[in-house]
Structure formats: structure tokens, C-alpha cells
Amino acid sequence: MEQLLRSLIDSDIFVYTVMAALPLLWILPYALFAVWLERKVSAHMQDRLGPMRVGGWHGWAQTIADILKLIQKEDIVPAAADKRLHFLAPFIVFVGSYAAYAAIPFSSAFIGSGINIGLFYIIAVSALVTVGILMAGWSSNNKWSLFGAMRSAAQIVSYEIPSTLALLTVVMLAGTLNLQEINRLQAGGLTNWFIFRKFPFVAIAFVISFVASLAETNRTPFDIPEAESELVAGYHTEYSGMKFALFFLAEYANMFAVSAISATLFLGGWRSPLKKLMSGPVWGAFWFISKGMFFVFVQMWLRWTLPRLRVDQLMYVSWKVLTPWAFACIFGVGLWMVL
Amino acid sequence: MIETQTAPIKTSTGRVLRPEEMVLNMGPQHPSTHGVLRLELVVDGEIVVDVIPHIGYLHRCFEKHAEHMTNYQQVIPYCDRMDYLASMNMDWAYALAVEKLLGLQVPDRVEYIRVIMAELQRIASHLIALGTYGLDVGAFTPFLFCFRDREGILDLFENTCGARLLYNYIWVGGLSHDLPSGFIDKARAFCRYFRPNIKELNDLLTYNEIFIKRTANVGVLPAEAAIAYGCSGPMLRGSGVDWDLRRDDPYSIYKKFQWQPQIGRGEMGTTGDCWDRYMVRVREMEQSLDIIEQALGGIPPGDVQSAVPRRIRPNAGDVYVRSESPRGEIGFYVISDGSATPYRVKARSPAFVNLSVCPEICKGYMIADVVAIVGSIDIVLGEVDR
Amino acid sequence: MTPQEISDKLKAKFGDDILEVKIEGVIQPFVKISPGRIGDAAVFLRDDPDLQFDYLMCLSGVDYTKGILGVVYHIFSMPKRHTVILKAEVPADKPEIPSVTFVWPSANWHEREAYDLIGIVFKDHPDLRRILLPDDYPGHPLRKDFKVPEFYQGMKVPYD
Numbered sequence: 001m002e003q004l005l006r007s008l009i010d011s012d013i014f015v016y017t018v019m020a021a022l023p024l025l026w027i028l029p030y031a032l033f034a035v036w037l038e039r040k041v042s043a044h045m046q047d048r049l050g051p052m053r054v055g056g057w058h059g060w061a062q063t064i065a066d067i068l069k070l071i072q073k074e075d076i077v078p079a080a081a082d083k084r085l086h087f088l089a090p091f092i093v094f095v096g097s098y099a100a101y102a103a104i105p106f107s108s109a110f111i112g113s114g115i116n117i118g119l120f121y122i123i124a125v126s127a128l129v130t131v132g133i134l135m136a137g138w139s140s141n142n143k144w145s146l147f148g149a150m151r152s153a154a155q156i157v158s159y160e161i162p163s164t165l166a167l168l169t170v171v172m173l174a175g176t177l178n179l180q181e182i183n184r185l186q187a188g189g190l191t192n193w194f195i196f197r198k199f200p201f202v203a204i205a206f207v208i209s210f211v212a213s214l215a216e217t218n219r220t221p222f223d224i225p226e227a228e229s230e231l232v233a234g235y236h237t238e239y240s241g242m243k244f245a246l247f248f249l250a251e252y253a254n255m256f257a258v259s260a261i262s263a264t265l266f267l268g269g270w271r272s273p274l275k276k277l278m279s280g281p282v283w284g285a286f287w288f289i290s291k292g293m294f295f296v297f298v299q300m301w302l303r304w305t306l307p308r309l310r311v312d313q314l315m316y317v318s319w320k321v322l323t324p325w326a327f328a329c330i331f332g333v334g335l336w337m338v339l
Numbered sequence: 340m341i342e343t344q345t346a347p348i349k350t351s352t353g354r355v356l357r358p359e360e361m362v363l364n365m366g367p368q369h370p371s372t373h374g375v376l377r378l379e380l381v382v383d384g385e386i387v388v389d390v391i392p393h394i395g396y397l398h399r400c401f402e403k404h405a406e407h408m409t410n411y412q413q414v415i416p417y418c419d420r421m422d423y424l425a426s427m428n429m430d431w432a433y434a435l436a437v438e439k440l441l442g443l444q445v446p447d448r449v450e451y452i453r454v455i456m457a458e459l460q461r462i463a464s465h466l467i468a469l470g471t472y473g474l475d476v477g478a479f480t481p482f483l484f485c486f487r488d489r490e491g492i493l494d495l496f497e498n499t500c501g502a503r504l505l506y507n508y509i510w511v512g513g514l515s516h517d518l519p520s521g522f523i524d525k526a527r528a529f530c531r532y533f534r535p536n537i538k539e540l541n542d543l544l545t546y547n548e549i550f551i552k553r554t555a556n557v558g559v560l561p562a563e564a565a566i567a568y569g570c571s572g573p574m575l576r577g578s579g580v581d582w583d584l585r586r587d588d589p590y591s592i593y594k595k596f597q598w599q600p601q602i603g604r605g606e607m608g609t610t611g612d613c614w615d616r617y618m619v620r621v622r623e624m625e626q627s628l629d630i631i632e633q634a635l636g637g638i639p640p641g642d643v644q645s646a647v648p649r650r651i652r653p654n655a656g657d658v659y660v661r662s663e664s665p666r667g668e669i670g671f672y673v674i675s676d677g678s679a680t681p682y683r684v685k686a687r688s689p690a691f692v693n694l695s696v697c698p699e700i701c702k703g704y705m706i707a708d709v710v711a712i713v714g715s716i717d718i719v720l721g722e723v724d725r
Numbered sequence: 726m727t728p729q730e731i732s733d734k735l736k737a738k739f740g741d742d743i744l745e746v747k748i749e750g751v752i753q754p755f756v757k758i759s760p761g762r763i764g765d766a767a768v769f770l771r772d773d774p775d776l777q778f779d780y781l782m783c784l785s786g787v788d789y790t791k792g793i794l795g796v797v798y799h800i801f802s803m804p805k806r807h808t809v810i811l812k813a814e815v816p817a818d819k820p821e822i823p824s825v826t827f828v829w830p831s832a833n834w835h836e837r838e839a840y841d842l843i844g845i846v847f848k849d850h851p852d853l854r855r856i857l858l859p860d861d862y863p864g865h866p867l868r869k870d871f872k873v874p875e876f877y878q879g880m881k882v883p884y885d
Contacts, residue, residue, distance in 0.1 A: 046483035143363055147385075147706070159652055220477055224707070307549045308477030310707040311385060352852060395857035402842070403866055439752060469860045565781055566803060569831025582803065659783060659799050659810070672785050672797065687783040695834040724857055 001110040019112055023101035031252045032063045034296060041297065042304045062322065073241035078141050081238065085139035089132050090239065090246035096128030097254040105180045105259050107270045107284035118179040119171065122261065123164055126216070129154045133235050136247075148234025151311050152225030155215055158221075158222035158318040163212035165326035166205040169333045170194050170265045173202070183269035188234065190273040195266040201332040206266045208326050210295070213258035215318070217251065220303040224311050259295030260288070267291050345473055350381060359383050363706070367396050371710045372477045374720030378697075380709065387709055391700040392694060393644055397724040405684035411437050411651040414684060419505040421686060422722035424467055427453075427460035428664035429722075430509035433684075435590060436660040437511045438647040440653040448641035449513050450592045455526065455634045456496075457506065457625040462533070463492045464665035468717040472617060473544050476553050476715040481488045481544045488536050491529045498522060512647035523635050530628050530635075535623055545621060554617060555608030558700045558712035562611065568699070569692040572667025573623065576714060577603035577616030584663040596633045598626045613715035620665075620717070652679050666690050666717055688722035728754040731809050734776065738769055755810035760796075762828035763813055764823035764849075770800060770809065771828050771861065778802045778809060781829035786839030788868045792817045794845055798825070815845065817868075825849040 001022075005015045025312070026170040036051065039062065043050025046077020055061025077086055103118035115121060130153050173194060174182045174282040186193050195206050225234045236247045264267055270284030278287075309317065343616060348356045352447035356362065365378040375396035381389040400516045405414045419426040430452055433690045438445065470485030492542075493503045500516050508515050544550055560570070565578040575582055583600035585593040603615025655677040661670035667689025674683040693716050701709050732746045735756055745757035758766055770778040782799040787797050798811040815822055824847035825832045836847045837856040844865035847853055853864065863874050873882055 042479070047487055048483060085352050143361070144624065147363075189604070304480050305543075306478065307473065307544070307553060309549055310553060310705060312705065313552055352854075369869055395855075395859070398857040400866070442752075564830075567830050569781055569829070580803075587806070603765040657797075661782065668782070670783050670799075672783055672799070674787065683785075683787050685783065685787075687785075691834065692831055695831065 002215070006271060010122055020102070022110070023098070023104075023106075023112060026106070026220070027098070027101070027249070027253050031249050032067070034252045034255070035063045035066070035248070036060060037297070038300050042298045043299070044222050047306045067245065070241055070245040076238075076241065077243045078238050080141045082139035082141070085135045086238075087243075089136035089139060089233075090243045090250070091132075092135060093129050093132030094128075094246050094250040094253070096126055097250045097257060099125040099128070099251075100257045100261075103179055104257065105183050105264060105269060106288055107281050108180075108183075109281035110285070111180050114178065114180050117177045119167060119177045119182075119261075119265075122179075122257075123160065123167070125154070126254070127160065129250070132250075136239070137235040140235070142238055143202055145235050145237050148225045148237075152218060152235060154311070155218075155222060155225065155314060155318075158213035158315055159212045159322075162208050162318060162322035162326045163216060165323065165330060166209035166212065167261075167265060169198075169202055169205040169329050172330070172333055172337065173197060179269075183264055183271060186268040186271050189275040190268075193266065193268040193271070193273075198333050198336050201265070202327045204325060205329040206262070208322050208329070209266070210262055210298075212318075212322060213262060214299060214302065215314070217254045217258055217299070219255070219299055220336070221306045221308050222314055223303075223308055224314065255299055256292055259292045259299070262286065262295055263291035342640065349391070350379060350391060351393070354381070354389065356381065357383075360388060365709070371714065372651055373471065373713065373718055374723075376694075376713075376718070376720055376723070378709065378713070379392060380705060380706065384693055385705045385707075387701055387704055387706060390501060390698045390709065392697055394694070394720070397720045399725065401686060401725040402684055405681050405689040406481065408680060410679060411653075411681060414681065415510060416505070416507045418686075419507055420721060420724055421688065422666065422669070422690070422719045423504060424719050425464040425665045426504065426506050427456045427509060428464075428662065428669060431457055432505065432660065432662045432664065432669045433671050433673075434509050434511045435662060436658055436673045437651065437653070439658045439660050440656065440673055440675055441511075441648065441651065443512055443646060443648065445512060445646050446641045446643070447537075447592070447639045449632050449643050449646070451638045452514060452518060452643065453509055454591060454593065454596075455638075456499075458630045458634070459492050459495060459526075461627045461665045462624050463489050465624050466492075468620055468665070469540065469544075469617065472711075472714040472717075473550075475710050476545055476550060478547070478550065481540060484536070484543070485541065488533055489659050491532060495522065495526060495529060500518045500523070511649055513645065514643040517643045518638075523638070526631065526635055530632055534628060537621065545618065550589070551607050551614060553707075554613035554711055554715070555606075556612050557704060557708045558611045558613045558715060560696060560700050562714065564696070564699065567609070570696055571689050571692070572663065572665070573616050573619040574693050574696070576601060577619045577715075578611035579603055579605070579615075584661060584668060588661065590660070590662055593630075595637075596627050596630045601626065613711050616715045616717075650679065652677070657683075659682070661687070662683045664689060666719065667693060671723075686722075686725055688725060690716070690718040690720075691725075694718050694723055726805065726807050728809070731807065732756050734773070735766065735769075735809075739766060741801065749813070753808075754767055755797075755812050757812045757814070760813040760815050760822045763796075763798075763811070763825060764828075766811065767798075767828040775805075775839055776802065776809075777804050779804070779829075779853040780870065781825070781831050782808075784832050784835035786843035786845050788817075788843055789814065790869050794820045794868075796822055796839060796845060800829075809849075817844075820845045821848055822846075823848050824853075826850055840863070844868065848878075 005018055040050045051059025051062035053059055054065050100122045102112035103122050134149050134153045137145040174185050195203055219223050270288040272279040272287050360381050360383050363380045363382050367375040367377045378394040379391040380387050401417050404417055407416050415430050418429040422429050466485040466489045470482040473481040497503050498519050500506050560578050562578045562580050565575050581602050601619045603610055605620055607614045653675040657674040661668050661674040669689055670687035672685040676682040701712055728748050729760040736743050742759040744759055748754040770776050778800045780801045780803050782801050785797045787795040793814050794817050795814045799807050824836055836850055839845050840853055841855040841857055864871055
């Protein structure tokens with residue numbers, strides 16, 4: 001992709017701007033689709049229909065209508081809020097989610113930046129979301145938002161650990177942090193995907209990583225930062241209009257980012273499951289997006305089925321259940337590799 | 340420069356806060372307070388140190404209105420609106436009190452229909468309680484399943500008296516309408532449809548690991564405290580006390596039916612925790628189905644309006660009659676001075692008394708637990724405030 | 726125990742403070758007691774092994790007009806399954822009566838409501854403040870001679 005762009009206009013600024021904007025070209029239509037999908041999935045699971053009218057067939061244009069509505073809304077800022085922080089918070093949250101897309105390989109031909117520390121960079125930069133959430137909760141001048149922000153900070157930081165440890169098992173097997181390399185190493189069809197190697201350790205690591213990623217994206221059963229029935233809307237209670245839309249967009253972008261990482265590391269990324277059949281740069285993008293969307297669907301499925309955990313139970317699960325199991329997986333994989 | 344507070348911070352009852360405590364207002368508008376209830380929480384981090392409930396946001400002067408009615412029957416729509424989720428039971432409790440004052444005996448057909456309506460209403464009310472309880476704890480889907488099932492009951496009510504929520508159906512001395520044709524078959528069909536849905540609810544929510552973690556050992560109410568605080572209904576039975584007014588202080592024709600009051604036994608945690616109260620409600624729905632099916636089989640023919648008095652003018656005197664509403668013991672203390680207008684109607688509502696226990700059982704738990712505890716008390720602000 | 730036996734026990738214990746016992750001619754028998762002894766009577770009713778009245782069903786304030794307010798206690802015994810109804814009357818210009826919250830905690834909110842709506846002051850109540858009406862509401866609405874105030878906090882009240 002980079003060569004293609006350079007052949008058009010040989011200017012660094014142009015090439016890199018286009019490369020940075022391309023994932024946005026994916027995220028925006030994806031977010032529109034994902035919001036509609038969430039409403040449909042939740043509706044059908046709850047024995048009702050969901051959007052049916054806007055746009056004709058099953059209300060596909062519902063999200064577009066919602067975005068138009070949100071753009072027109074009055075931007076209300078509480079009188080005693082910290083104006084600068086209040087303004088910056090949604091942007092920082094979005095930047096934290098979006099920056100992770102730089103190192104995610106969409107296909108063999110496209111990766112934003114093929115740096116050698118790809119995975120490390122992703123984990124580091126997606127922690128910016130915590131900073132944004134803390135800013136949002138504090139600047140709203142609202143005790144309930146503050147609670148949401150504090151809980152979220154504790155939750156995200158705690159769940160970074162089992163998540164990272166679980167991902168380390170794959171890194172140990174692959175020998176590299178570069179996501180494009182990790183993807184290339186999974187050639188050869190379904191059985192070569194990392195989740196099936198050194199069974200069952202990597203499979204358990206996959207489950208741990210998936211559960212931890214639910215906590216990273218503040219989805220039920222770990223959605224106490226925005227627990228609707230306790231904190232109204234948690235850290236984004238005081239936001240309206242476009243800023244709220246930005247939080248929303250950031251949440252869905254984050255969902256896809258963690259699904260993409262799971263898919264890339266464990267399930268072959270843009271590799272086709274049928275060896276050479278249906279593979280190639282464009283097919284690669286198709287497989288990658290399908291796997292990502294599948295995990296997004298599973299996240300939605302879990303949200304509408306399970307109740308939410310209380311904050312101390314959530315901490316318990318992270319520190320006393322997931323982290324020891326993640327260590328056990330690393331130990332198991334390491335031992336297997338050595339023996 | 341940030342100003343520091345120099346005067347000590349006090350709660351509305353005058354308690355002075357320690358430096359690490361904070362007052363958090365679970366205000367009148369909150370998604371989980373089941374109406375306009377204000378809970379002033381004094382919290383130390385996430386741990387609740389004290390709870391001060393403030394009620395009265397929905398006070399609509401029921402008792403004052405009752406004293407100005409020209410007729411005892413005119414009070415019935417006000418009774419509906421007290422506990423709007425269990426209107427049949429409210430109407431029936433008031434009708435029982437006035438009928439006792441008059442010494443009136445209603446025909447058997449009226450008794451059977453009243454029992455069927457009250458038990459259907461009990462199921463409907465419990466469905467809302469369970470659905471919204473799941474919502475409080477974070478499970479969004481059981482709420483919609485419960486409401487879907489409740490639609491069946493509301494269809495039956497609408498068929499009979501034209502209303503879905505506030506019926507004005509049970510009058511002093513009889514009923515406002517007789518059963519429409521086909522009611523018995525539709526009611527039987529509903530019972531057949533609903534029984535497997537209780538199992539579906541159990542699979543989805545009741546035995547869910549996360550739900551049990553959220554509700555077991557939370558908000559434990561010991562049996563002696565429950566009795567001392569005057570709790571009744573599922574709150575009392577959830578604490579292990581085997582007490583049901585339909586069996587132990589019987590009214591109407593409940594003695595003719597075979598059913599079993601359900602008691603909490605601490606299956607998942609301690610006796611008297613939120614899970615027990617929740618489980619009592621789930622199991623009570625099944626028992627209500629049994630009563631309905633037995634009653635449907637034996638409705639005698641008759642006229643439902645034959646005993647409705649033209650003019651209600653009881654002798655001077657007073658009477659207190661209580662009955663079992665889905666939330667507990669609903670009692671009406673009616674004083675008559677010999678005229679056609681009631682002199683004093685005092686409604687002893689179960690949610691009012693059950694809510695007074697809230698400060699005791701919320702102390703030492705976390706904010707998320709307060710939501711779970713208040714949900715398990717199952718209050719309806721309409722009857723708390725009247 | 727029958728109502729006659731319960732009232733006999735009360736009469737034996739409290740003698741002249743039992744102002745009236747009505748068993749015949751009423752739908753539900755009651756015992757009228759002088760207001761100052763309510764606290765002692767409550768303790769006696771709860772702790773006596775033959776009576777064991779542990780469940781306060783209802784506590785109502787009543788305005789009997791002619792300058793008399795009253796409190797009616799409906800008390801039930803869970804182990805013994807019997808009921809007793811106590812009535813106490815206080816003058817409207819000095820409506821004080823001892824609180825029974827220390828005996829039956831359920832009386833806490835019932836007494837607050839009686840204070841709020843009728844104006845009966847319960848001595849030694851742990852937290853006697855208005856419960857249903859706003860804290861600054863003038864008067865006690867459930868009294869028969871209550872007039873709706875014309876203005877409340879600057880808003881005109883009767884809107885017809």
C-alpha cells in the first residue's frame with residue numbers, strides 16, 4: 001500500500017497522512033453498522049424487533065439518522081465543570097482507541113505502520129483511554145461521574161495485566177512483537193493458527209485475553225464505569241451531542257480493535273482457513289474483517305445475556321483468577337517449548 | 340485558589356461527617372430507585388456507612404381525599420393508584436374492610452373471581468419486580484422476557500374490565516363487570532403458556548453465577564429484625580419466617596385451595612439475603628398458577644352485582660382488615676361515623692414499612708449492593724407515599 | 726387468648742390507666758389506655774410470656790374533632806396468633822404521647838407519619854421529622870380543621 005501511494009505522489013506527508021486516515025475509512029462505516037447491529041442483536045435476543053422503519057429494510061439507516069440528530073444537539077457543559085478538561089476528554093478517549101489501529105494488519109498489503117514492537121505499542125497506547133475517562137469523570141463536577149471514572153481507572157489498569165500476559169504466550173511462540181510477522185507465521189490453514197498450537201495453553205490464554213478485553217472496552221459484565229442502573233451513565237453522564245457521539249464512536253472502535261488483536265494473534269488474522277484457497281491481499285482483508293466482526297458479535301451477545309459484576313468481584317476475578325491462570329499458561333507454553 | 344470547607348459537613352439528619360466520608364445523593368431521579376425515592380448515602384469510598392431515605396415525592400393525599408368522597412365506592416379508584424402495579428389487591432383490601440364494616444357477605448362467584456384476579460395480579464407484579472431487579476443488577480434481557488409474559492395477563496384484564504393497569508374492578512360488595520365469555524379458556528391457555536417460562540427465567544437469571552454473586556449474602560435481614568420492623572410478604576418469608584396471610588389469617592375462600600407458601604432457606608448464601616427474597620417471588624408465581632387453575636375449575640354461576648349495596652352507610656365503628664398483596668401486608672383501617680362519607684381511611688402499605696428496614700440492612704455494603712438491596716425490597720413509591 | 730383475657734391482664738397490670746374496654750357491640754374489640762402509660766404498656770405487651778405481642782401491624786393518628794387527637798395501635802402476636810387494639814387520646818393543644826419505637830422499630834416511620842399529617846408529638850422518638858410532606862410545610866393536613874394555605878413558597882395553592 002505504501003509503495004502504491006508513493007508511486008502516485010512522492011511526498012512523505014501525503015503518504016503517511018493517507019495511511020493514517022485509511023483505518024478511519026474503515027472505522028466510520030463500521031461504527032454505523034455496529035450500532036445498528038447491536039440494536040438488532042439485542043432486540044432479537046429480547047424477543048422484539050429493533051429498528052424497522054428508518055430507511056426501509058429493517059431500519060438500516062437508523063444510525064445515520066441518530067448521527068444527524070446528535071450533530072444538531074445543543075452542547076451542554078455543566079456550569080462548574082472544568083471546561084478545558086471537559087472539552088479534551090472525548091478526544092483523548094478516541095485518540096487512545098484509534099492510535100491502536102496504526103499497528104493492526106488489515107491484510108498482507110496494508111498495515112499502518114509495520115513497527116517491530118507492534119503489540120507492545122498497541123497495549124501501551126490503548127491505555128490512553130484510561131486517562132481520557134478519568135478526565136471526563138473528574139471534569140464533569142459530578143460525584144457519580146467521578147465514581148464511574150475511578151472504577152474505570154481501577155478496572156482498565158487491573159485488566160491490562162492478565163491481558164498482556166495472555167498475549168505473551170503467543171509472542172513466545174512467534175518470537176516477535178511485529179503483528180504482520182505474527183500473521184505471516186500462521187500460514188497453512190486452520191490447524192496452524194496459534195490457538196491450536198501447544199494445546200490447551202494457548203487456547204486458555206485466548207479465553208483469558210478475550211475476557212480481559214471485555215473489561216478493557218467497558219462492556220458487560222464489566223461495565224460498571226458506565227453502569228446504567230447505578231451511575232446513570234457513569235463518566236459520560238454530563239456529555240451531550242457530538243462529544244457523546246465521540247465517546248460512543250471510541251467505544252465501538254475499541255471493541256473492534258480488541259477483536260482484531262484477538263483475531264490476529266490467535267486466529268490467523270488475514271490468513272484464510274483453507275490454506276491457499278481464497279487468499280490474497282483483498283481476500284485477506286475479508287477474512288480479517290469477518291473474524292473481527294465475529295468477536296464484536298460475541299461481545300454484544302455477552303452484553304445482553306449476563307448481569308454485571310460488582311467492582312470488588314471484578315478486581316477479584318482479575319487479580320486472583322485471570323492473572324494466575326495467565327501465568328500458568330506462560331509457564332506451560334515455555335516448558336513445552338523448551339522440552 | 341481553591342476554597343476549603345471550614346464548617347463541618349452534616350447530613351440532613353444532623354450527623355457530622357468524618358473527613359473520609361462523602362454524601363452521595365441517589366436522588367429522586369435515578370434509574371434504580373424504582374420511582375421517586377431519594378436515598379442519601381453516606382459513603383466511605385465505596386462502602387456505605389449510612390442510608391437516610393427521603394420519601395414523599397409521590398404523596399398524593401390519598402387519605403385526605405378519602406375523607407371527602409361522597410360515597411365509599413368512590414375511594415376505590417384512589418386505592419388503585421396507591422400500588423399501581425397491584426391494583427386488584429389494593430381494591431380488594433379496601434373492599435374487604437368496608438364489607439366487614441357493613442357485615443356484608445358476597446356471593447361465591449364474586450369470591451372466586453376475586454381470587455383469580457388477585458393471583459393473576461400477583462404474577463404480573465412479581466414479573467415486574469423480577470424483571471426490574473435483573474435490570475438493576477445489569478441483566479437487560481430478563482426484563483423484556485418478563486414484560487412479554489405480563490402482556491398475557493394484561494390482555495386478560497383488558498378483556499374483563501377494559502383497563503390494563505388501574506382497574507377499578509373490585510367494588511364494595513361485588514365486581515364492576517362479570518367475566519367475559521371465553522375468559523376461562525384464555526386464562527387456562529395463559530397458565531399453560533406461562534409455566535415453562537418460569538423455567539426459562541430461572542435458567543437465564545436465577546441460577547446465573549454472576550447474579551448469585553451479586554445477590555447472595557447481600558442485605559441479610561434476620562428473622563427477628565424482620566418481625567420487629569414489621570416486614571411482611573416476600574421480605575418476611577425470605578428471612579425464613581413461615582407466614583402468609585392467605586393461610587394464617589385467612590380471608591375470602593383461600594382455605595379451599597391447595598398451595599404452599601414459599602420460604603427462603605439460604606440456599607445460595609445466608610437465609611434472608613437478596614437471593615432468598617428474589618427466589619421466594621419466583622416460586623410464589625408458580626403457586627399462584629396453581630391457585631388460579633384450581634379456582635378456574637370451580638367458578639359457580641351467579642350475579643356479580645347482586646350484593647353491591649345501593650347506599651353504603653355503615654354504622655359508626657372502626658375496623659382494620661389486612662390482606663396479602665404481592666409486596667406484603669396491605670391493611671386498611673376504616674373509621675365510620677355513620678354517614679355515607681368515610682371518617683378516616685388509613686392505608687397501611689407494605690412497601691412503606693418494608694422500606695423502613697433499608698437503613699439497617701444497607702450498612703457496611705457497597706453502593707452497588709444498595710441498588711441490589713432496594714431492588715429486592717420491591718417498593719412501589721405510589722404506595723409508600725400514597 | 727381471647728380479647729377478654731388480654732384486657733383482663735392489662736387491667737390487672739395497669740388498673741385505673743385503662744380508661745375503657747369495649748368487647749361487645751363492636752366489630753373489633755379495643756382497649757383505651759391513658760396516653761402517659763403507652764410506653765410501659767408496649768413493653769409489657771411485648772415481653773409478657775403469655776402475650777408476646779411482637780408485631781406492630783399499624784399505628785394510626787386520628788383527629789376525633791372537639792379538640793381531641795388519638796393514636797390507634799393494632800398489635801399482633803406471631804407466636805400466639807392473637808390481636809390487641811390500643812387506643813389513646815390526647816388533647817389537641819398539647820398532643821404529646823410517648824413513642825414506642827424502642828419497643829417495635831416499625832413504629833418509627835408510622836409515628837413520623839402521624840406527626841407529619843396529624844401533628845401528634847411522640848416523645849423520645851429518635852428522629853421526629855416530617856416524612857411525606859416537605860420539611861417546611863405549614864400545618865398538619867389530615868386534621869379536620871385544616872385550611873389549605875393560600876400561598877406556599879410564593880406559589881398560589883388553590884388553582885381553580
